[in-house]
Amino acid sequence: MGTKSVLESLVSAGSPSFSKLLQQYGCGPVVFEGTDNALFERHLLFDNVADVDAATPRSRFEAFARSVRDVLSQRWVLTEKTYERQNPKRLYYLSMEFLIGRSLANNVCNLLLGGAAADAIHHKHLDWIDLVEQEPDAALGNGGLGRLAACFMESAATLHLPAMGYGLRYDYGLFKQGIRDGWQFEQADNWLRAPDPWEVMRPNEKVEVPLNCSFEISGGSLRAIPGRPSSLIGIPFDRPVVGYGGTTINTLRLWAAAAPDFFDFQEFSGGDFVGALAQTLSAESLTRVLYPDDSTSMGQGLRFLQEYFLVACSMADLVRRFRRVNAGWRAFPEKAAIQLNDTHPAMAVPELMRILLDDAHLGWNEAWEITKASLGYTNHTLLPEALEKWPMAWFKIALPRHLEIIYEINRCLLDDVRARFPGDEGRVERVSLVEDGAGSKIRMANLAIVGSHSTNGVAAIHSGLLRTTTVKDLAEIFPERFNNKTNGVTPRRWLLLANPWLSRVITGAIGDQWITDLSQLRKLKPLAQDQSFRDAFRQAKRDAKSAFADWLRWSSGRAVDPDTIFDCHVKRFHEYKRQMLMALRIVVLYNRLRENPDLEMRPRTFFFGGKAAPSYHLAKLTIKFINNLAGTIDGDPSVRGRLKVVFLPEYCVSLAERLIPASDVSNQISTAGYEASGTSNMKFMMNGALTVGTRDGATIEMAEEAGEENLFLFGLTAEQVAASRGWYNPQWHYENEPETRAALDLIFSDHFSRNEPGVFTPLRDMLLTKDFYMHLADLTSYIQAHERLGAVYGDRNAWAQKAILNVASSGKFSSDRTISEYAADIWNLKPCLVP
């Protein structure tokens, strides 16, 4: 499917002559393919020892990817060398998650190698899609937070900012989702089963991480053995981050845990050979697997150690870099901006203090000023269950020195608060880094705010709520630290690459400057009135829909009709994201059609995609419900051809890249006040889908950009949600709204669960007893918003006009804009051009 178009988009993305590019990349007289001595052929033969003509698809992918890496290698080395030589201030982005996805097409695109790749594909009779499909989707993240980190790295490289990402090299990424009898089941994601062609292991730059205890891992849980200090080794694996144009190639450095390679010879010669090796195994388990929880903190010991391991390795590495080219410590904040992606790496605060106090022998005050000036913290959620708090007992056992430092930070903080707010012990209790009670805990968000110079939220409403509610007391003490940085996404991956059809139409109309300056899209505004542009725009959407339908049939045998409205809800499953609200709307439509088969209604295909945390039962039950709903509707001849529900298993970056360009409607329907920003909302907007959404997260800013009349907003506002908490009663809606009642009655009559009576009872509880996320309150206005949308869809020109205006107004949501704001306001970071 789509091989030609995808390649064409790479070519049209700009392809100077290959020899000129080889010069840019310092590649000398090598050729990409076509002779025995060419990169591709050599890799096949010498790395894979494979006959060029009989190689497996996987070997071909590896050889192709390695050839691309060869082309970028010298530039990659030069980038690092330039930074060493010029010694600019650098950004270090610490994140437990980088949801990278596939790299081949992205790297070819950003290196402008589309032309060369197309030639190679042609000469070697390769199939581009086959090649691309060989690469696992690197899922070292759960969702928005990890994907944001990946977009940020790409934008920083494109903007020529000296930036480095630090994360963990999990052996297993986010679980693979399967569906059996409608239920989600999880499978391990062994993404490193075959060698990854992008990564470079750098054992010489390993880091030793001392702990005050030893530990054993058995049955997935961690047992600390107090009083027996031990250490872990962090081995860095580097991945290239190619900026668009291929001039700057930054590094994403992922740490893998290993045991110190000196064995305990005492034990060894004493005969405990197996015991000594088993220790190696337990050390390596530390980076075995990514925790699959999105927006919850489960508080496992293994996770605590993972977080510390990331911090300790990264801080040691960046301090080493700093020391190589700088004399005094005072300059540290002028040379290093360290951004904490959520509280996960918040132990950077005591870790940097420890380094400055114990290794550099600075005094407390100086160390404290340097720490605050270097660190910044980004908050990604207000959900109380997601705010990390770690048991003090664990610090005591594994990191006693860090605990001592935290106590001292807290003592200074509380003294200060008492001096500024005399008698306000309530405030003292709330801002304290230590939460007392049964088993004291350290509040990691408070630690990150107190120990850094900047705290930002990820959309205007979110930053506002953070400041005025969640951490109100701290914001009153440090008002100057609080700021907003509305999220963005990279237009290279999410428009240029994902949507060759629309990209071509855009470039045809306004040129290709938009690729690195998305605000240029505003030039499309007048074209919303232009009939031939509207037609081309509509055709691009139609092509993307057909390509998706073809891919779906090819990959899963499922048929969908591209002439129906593609109405999508894709993201992690969580009650606050309200997949159930969309499901209820579908049940209402289903009831209407069963009651009145002649009802006028535009045929729709509803797509759902997303994973549920493995222990989140209600989220898993919602997936089950959607699958049963799909099955019942498919089996009901009275609605055939008019409604269709499709649950797409294994939602991942690559699936998003396929589905989003093909979507007509984007559902962004979180309970207002709960979705910090959202980022898929932006991707849908850029790709010409219309949004039906609540006034939440960045959707509010999307409406500001495009004009509210070009979105379909509905439902309670965040203030209304908060104000009605005390008296909200879902029963009222059940009793007073006939369609709401009929929908719920149908569900709980086991109409969708004939063979499993009662299976959905917990959903009844969720919806009718508590309805904490207020599904029923918003259902009617949600349905009405879709009715307004349906009316517009009937008028092709009106629809095209709104969709074009949305694309034209999406410029703000480029992560280039977001990163420029971080660089200017938080990091004081300047570009450093690689010659």
Ligand code: NBG
């Ligand atoms: C998520 C929010 C999203 C937001 C992303 C990126 C976490 C903890 N938070 O709304 O739920 O878009 O972060 O900022 O994953």
